[in-house]
Amino acid sequence: METLLTVRELRxxxxxxxxxxxxESDGARFTAVDGVSFEVARGETFAVVGESGCGKxxxxxxxxRLIEPDSGEVQFExxxxxxxxxNALRAERRQMQMVFQDPYASLNPRMRVGxxxxxxxxxxxxxxxxxxxxxxxxxxxxxxxxxxxAMPRYPHEFSGGQRQRIGIARALILQPKLIVADEPVSALDxxxxxxxxxxxxxxxxxxxxxxxxxxHSLPVVAQVATRIAVMRAGQFVEVGLAExxxxxxxxxxxxxxxxxxxxxxxx
Amino acid sequence: MSVLLEVRGLTVELPTPAxxxxxVNEVSLRIAAGESLGLVGESGSGKTMLSLALMGLLPPGxxxxxxxxxxxxAATKKLTxxxxxxxxxxxxxxxxxxxxxxxxxxxxxMRIGAQIEEAIRAHQPKLPASEGKxxxxxxxxxxxxxxxxxxxxxxxxxxxxxxxxxxxxxxxxAAGPRLLIADEPTTALDVTVQKQILDLxxxxxxxxxxxxxxxxHDLGVVAQVAERVAVMYAGRIIEEGPTQExxxxxxxxxxxxxxxxxxxxxxGALTPIPGTVPQLTALPPGCAFEPRCELRRAECSAAVxxxxxxxxxxxxxxxxx
Numbered sequence: 001m002e003t004l005l006t007v008r009e010l011r012x013x014x015x016x017x018x019x020x021x022x023x024e025s026d027g028a029r030f031t032a033v034d035g036v037s038f039e040v041a042r043g044e045t046f047a048v049v050g051e052s053g054c055g056k057x058x059x060x061x062x063x064x065r066l067i068e069p070d071s072g073e074v075q076f077e078x079x080x081x082x083x084x085x086x087n088a089l090r091a092e093r094r095q096m097q098m099v100f101q102d103p104y105a106s107l108n109p110r111m112r113v114g115x116x117x118x119x120x121x122x123x124x125x126x127x128x129x130x131x132x133x134x135x136x137x138x139x140x141x142x143x144x145x146x147x148x149x150a151m152p153r154y155p156h157e158f159s160g161g162q163r164q165r166i167g168i169a170r171a172l173i174l175q176p177k178l179i180v181a182d183e184p185v186s187a188l189d190x191x192x193x194x195x196x197x198x199x200x201x202x203x204x205x206x207x208x209x210x211x212x213x214x215x216h217s218l219p220v221v222a223q224v225a226t227r228i229a230v231m232r233a234g235q236f237v238e239v240g241l242a243e244x245x246x247x248x249x250x251x252x253x254x255x256x257x258x259x260x261x262x263x264x265x266x267x
Numbered sequence: 268m269s270v271l272l273e274v275r276g277l278t279v280e281l282p283t284p285a286x287x288x289x290x291v292n293e294v295s296l297r298i299a300a301g302e303s304l305g306l307v308g309e310s311g312s313g314k315t316m317l318s319l320a321l322m323g324l325l326p327p328g329x330x331x332x333x334x335x336x337x338x339x340x341a342a343t344k345k346l347t348x349x350x351x352x353x354x355x356x357x358x359x360x361x362x363x364x365x366x367x368x369x370x371x372x373x374x375x376x377m378r379i380g381a382q383i384e385e386a387i388r389a390h391q392p393k394l395p396a397s398e399g400k401x402x403x404x405x406x407x408x409x410x411x412x413x414x415x416x417x418x419x420x421x422x423x424x425x426x427x428x429x430x431x432x433x434x435x436x437x438x439x440x441a442a443g444p445r446l447l448i449a450d451e452p453t454t455a456l457d458v459t460v461q462k463q464i465l466d467l468x469x470x471x472x473x474x475x476x477x478x479x480x481x482x483x484h485d486l487g488v489v490a491q492v493a494e495r496v497a498v499m500y501a502g503r504i505i506e507e508g509p510t511q512e513x514x515x516x517x518x519x520x521x522x523x524x525x526x527x528x529x530x531x532x533x534x535g536a537l538t539p540i541p542g543t544v545p546q547l548t549a550l551p552p553g554c555a556f557e558p559r560c561e562l563r564r565a566e567c568s569a570a571v572x573x574x575x576x577x578x579x580x581x582x583x584x585x586x587x588x
Contacts, residue, residue, distance in 0.1 A: 051457035052428070159543050160310075189309035190484060194528035194539035216457065219487075219530035223537050246532055260458040262465075262487030264531060265515050 001041035004178060004210050005063070010036045010072035012058050032058040034234030035072070042177075045204065045211040047221040047242070049257075050231035059231070060182045060214045064096055065089070076178070094124045097171035101183035103163030107155040114151030117141060117169045124174055140169045144199060161192035165199070172203065182214045197223055218261055222246055230254045269338065271446050271478040272298040272321070272362075276333035277347070279313075279320050288547035290316035292502035293333065300445060303472055303479035305493025305510060307486060307525070311544045313502040314482045318448045321346060321480070322364050323354040337362060337446065360390045363439035367451040369431035373423040379434050380404065380419025386441045402441065410437035411467055429460035436467065446478040447471075453488065465491050486529050490514055498522050501545055501555035503571070508581030519583040521556045554585070562587060 013029040033055045040046040050056045061067040063074060065081060074081040076092055084092060097120075100106035107116055118137045121128055128136075138148035144165040155163055164184060171179055184200065185193035201224060203209060215221050221228055221242075228245040230238045230253065238251040249255050279291035290313035298304050308314040319325050321335060323346065335346040339361045349357060366372045374382055383403035388394055394402070400419075407415035410433040423431055432452060439447060449468060453461035469492055472479050481492050489496050490510060497507040498519065506519040517523045524540040542559040551557055553568040560567065566586060575588040 051459065161543065189544070190486075190525060191309060191528045191540035192543065194530070194537050195541075197530070197537060198539055217530070218458075219532055222532050222534050223530050242534070246534075256459060258532065260462040261532060262458075262461075262485065262491045264487055264490055264526065264529065265511050 001044070003039045004042040004077060005040040005212070006073070006075040006078075007039070007063070008037045008073040008075075010059065010062055010074065011070050012055075012062060012067065013070055031234050033062065033069075036231075036234070036236055038229060038236065038239060040178075040210060040212060041226075042210055043204075043208060044226035045213050045224050047213040047215065047225035047228045048231055049215055049218055049221045049228060051216060051257075054231045055234040056214045056216075056231050057182055060098070060180050060212065063180055063212060064093065064098055066098070090124070094120070094174045095176050096178040096180065097174065097176040099164075099167055099171050099179060099181040099184045102187050103160050103167055104155075104187070106167055107163060109155055111154075112151065113141075113146075113153055113155065113158075113166055116155070116166060117151075117173055120170060120174050136173060140173045141166075143203075144169045144172070145195075159192070160188050161195060164188060164196050168196075168199065168203070172207065175207065176209070178210045178212065180212045180214070183216065184213075185220060186215065186217065193220075200224065218246065218257060230257065269300050270297050271300050271302075271338050272296075272335070272480070274321070274333070274335045277317070277320060277335055278332045279316055279325060280330040281316075281326065282328050283548055285546075285548040287330070289313075289502050289550075290547055291320060294499075294502075294504055296497055296504065296507070298446065298478040298480060300478055301472060301476040302495070303469075303481055303493045305489035305496040306480060306482045306499060307484065307489055307496060308482075308499035309484055309525075309544055311501070311547065312499040313547075314499050315450055317499075318364065318450050318480065318482055321448060322358060322362065323349060323351075340445075356390070359386055359439075359442040359444060361444050362446045362448065363442070363444040364448040364450065365432070365435050365439050365452045367454050369428065369435045369455075370423060372435060373431060375423055377422070378419065379407070379421055379423065379426070383407065383419070383434070383438045383441050386438050390442045403437075406437040406441040407434065409440065409471070410434070412437065427460075428456050429463060432456065432460075432464055433467065436464075436471070440471065440475070440477075445476075446480070448480045448482070450482045451484070452481075454483070454485070461488070462491075468492060486514060486526060487531075498525070501550060502547060503555065503584065505556065505585070506581075506583040507574075508577070512578075512581050518577055518581070518588050519556075519585045520560045520562050520587070522583070524559075 010033055012033045013031045016028045016030045048056045062069045114137055118133055121133050141148055141150055146165055185196050225242040228242050229236045232253050238254045274296045277294045280287045280289050306314050331347055336343050337346055380403040383406050384399040387402045404415045404419050412418050412433045453464050493510050496510045496513050497504045500521050506522045527538040528540055540559055545555055553570055554572050557563045557567040572584045572586045574582045574584050576582050
């Protein structure tokens with residue numbers, strides 16, 4: 001399998017406390033991501049699962065350089081992302097897009113849905129004629145299950161599941177190769193969350209997408225992951241094929257997480 | 268077992284710009300001492316509004332009809348007819364509530380122990396200072412908070428999410444209520460912490476013979492904590508019965524759909540329910556689930572289906588039962 005993304009010894013520390021009212025002045029540092037390395041193959045879904053505070057969101061954001069790592073390497077199709085600046089970085093970024101957890105917080109409430117979804121085009125393909133921009137926007141909205149009648153409306157007019165579809169449309173309009181999805185279904189109801197998970201799987205097949213899928217939920221990850229990395233205190237404690245991690249875990253913490261999942265009685 | 272809470276035909280209506288909405292629509296349920304009832308529903312199902320009605324905490328302007336009676340230590344009281352003055356003797360002392368997000372329900376500038384003491388003192392104003400303090404520490408110990416003397420002196424932000432939820436449970440139980448309503452108490456917590464909180468609530472229910480109304484959207488959680496389950500959709504209970512039975516052999520198409528849409532550690536069986544939950548101001552005339560139901564027939568939209576019994580204690584509101 002061809003490697004799309006290579007991550008080596010990625011590290012990020014933050015100053016502990018350190019607010020205006022902090023009494024700590026010793027500069028103690030807190031390690032959010034502690035030397036994480038992995039590769040993601042083209043077309044796979046690489047899931048990172050862990051509890052709150054384990055560093056999974058910091059890791060996700062560093063992959064797109066939304067957070068600058070302290071050290072380490074991120075290579076996208078063999079190009080060193082951390083060495084890029086300006087236009088070169090922008091060119092890479094259009095290949096990698098993010099889907100966020102909270103569909104209420106991640107859409108600008110003052111922008112119409114058509115503008116939100118078309119905004120990446122305005123940035124990355126600013127020469128595109130407006131008719132073509134409109135065509136691309138309505139096509140991607142239709143593809144995620146929203147009509148083009150969504151375009152003149154505002155985010156608050158949509159349910160949580162529909163907003164997440166808007167977020168997915170925005171992420172896909174540039175036809176990226178990599179999607180980093182940070183808890184894309186955890187704010188949604190069960191029946192709607194299942195719709196979004198299936199949509200993400202369909203889109204992956206259709207557009208040959210590669211996913212890095214961040215979640216706290218092993219049952220959710222079990223539905224989509226090719227491989228699973230279990231993260232704790234900034235490090236991967238286990239990485240393996242989904243089947244193996246879920247059913248033949250090697251690590252005690254993985255076992256602990258699995259045994260804490262409330263299971264449904266067998267039908 | 269003695270019945271603690273008996274709700275009959277409870278309806279809550281709220282004014283909205285689009286007319287009256289009925290988040291709680293002719294709901295009937297009962298909970299005995301020491302029994303746990305799981306109330307399952309997605310957002311907009313009315314499960315939280317039902318719990319607020321039972322706590323006398325509905326927003327102003329709400330219209331309530333039907334009955335809810337609670338067997339208190341003294342007498343049986345009709346919750347729907349209490350005045351605000353009478354509620355003060357019931358809330359905390361007879362019926363208490365734990366919310367989803369402990370950080371927003373605790374006072375951030377008050378020590379944990381003092382907050383619990385306040386809950387005790389609301390019902391025993393003349394309690395000596397030393398006993399109030401001891402009562403707070405005992406309440407923390409009962410909720411299995413390690414080092415209760417230390418924690419009582421701390422502020423909410425110094426506690427982890429799991430400990431905060433334990434402190435909330437301690438506070439809810441401090442004045443000795445017999446019925447506890449827990450509204451998504453573990454939704455904001457990690458799974459390993461969730462398991463500890465569920466075990467704690469289960470232990471307290473047995474030890475104190477608490478009646479427990481456990482509200483959640485998570486069928487797996489219900490399977491852990493509730494002996495009986497009621498499934499709510501668009502304001503109505505649409506299926507009720509013993510948890511193991513309902514989850515293993517669901518009879519309402521919505522319950523079946525919810526189970527098939529719930530991710531488990533097994534892969535690939537996920538089937539979403541098409542469409543979305545209906546607006547409460549624009550409910551269909553018949554079964555509220557009819558527009559999303561794959562088994563619908565012409566008569567489904569004629570009238571709201573009655574509860575039909577399946578065996579002795581399992582019932583569903585569906586004409587196919």
